[in-house]
Amino acid sequence: MGVPTLGCTCEVCTSADPHDRRLRPSVLLRWNEAALAGVRERVVVIDTGPDFREQALRNGLTRVDAVFYTHSHADHILGLDDLRPLSFTVFREGGSIPLYASSETRAVLEHIFDYTFSPDATYPNRAKVELKPLAERTAVHGVEFLRVPVMHGHMKIAGFRFGRVAYLTDVSSIPEASFALLEGLDHLVVSALRHKPHPTHATVEQAVAWARRIGARHTWFTHIAHELGHEQTNRALPAGMALAYDGLTLPVELGSVNL
Numbered sequence: 001m002g003v004p005t006l007g008c009t010c011e012v013c014t015s016a017d018p019h020d021r022r023l024r025p026s027v028l029l030r031w032n033e034a035a036l037a038g039v040r041e042r043v044v045v046i047d048t049g050p051d052f053r054e055q056a057l058r059n060g061l062t063r064v065d066a067v068f069y070t071h072s073h074a075d076h077i078l079g080l081d082d083l084r085p086l087s088f089t090v091f092r093e094g095g096s097i098p099l100y101a102s103s104e105t106r107a108v109l110e111h112i113f114d115y116t117f118s119p120d121a122t123y124p125n126r127a128k129v130e131l132k133p134l135a136e137r138t139a140v141h142g143v144e145f146l147r148v149p150v151m152h153g154h155m156k157i158a159g160f161r162f163g164r165v166a167y168l169t170d171v172s173s174i175p176e177a178s179f180a181l182l183e184g185l186d187h188l189v190v191s192a193l194r195h196k197p198h199p200t201h202a203t204v205e206q207a208v209a210w211a212r213r214i215g216a217r218h219t220w221f222t223h224i225a226h227e228l229g230h231e232q233t234n235r236a237l238p239a240g241m242a243l244a245y246d247g248l249t250l251p252v253e254l255g256s257v258n259l
């Protein structure tokens, strides 16, 4: 829902700590690719939620080379239309922005954004984007993205691994087979909604237990509801684990995933 949560006056929603102001979760990956004409910045986004525009402005986004979608819920997709101006840049270079999505996510995107995806759409300024199937491994300009299946209630959704980093949001359980894809991580980003159990999201306690088993050097919790104050929650977390926050930036090594 984002924090402050609309209509709420709780301690966290009215906190003066900037870490307690949370836009909807998303990841931005940037790297430099050596190209014939010098170095080219490459940009991948995971999920375009309702705050995508604000997040793009805060991070000075001028291009997007690809988007990966975890699943089709509103807080992860509703910013898709704000890809339009960025897609025009890519269109002038002769392409479109690939959107990697499962068939379930694709069906929802095609329905909600029918003016973009319908073959009958006549709207001339629609986003220059192209839905692509989400494979087990997808390479974007030399960087490999591994799909890591996780459960979100009854939905099987996508987490992602790139280099020695994994991003798993909206998780309620992790299938046994997916743990094998999470070995040797420098950074694990995993969702932890609150302390009280929720049918489709992990509690902090569940997420901490996964984090211990996965054993990444650093674990960051995301998709945090207003029950969790930043300072207070961090004080109680084990070493090597902390709440993520808007604008958190981590240097990571990308490339292929050797598993």
Ligand SMILES: [Zn+2]
Residues within 6 Å of the ligand: 071, 073, 152, 170
């Ligand atoms: Zn969700």
Ligand SMILES: [Zn+2]
Residues within 6 Å of the ligand: 073, 075, 076, 170, 223
């Ligand atoms: Zn969500």
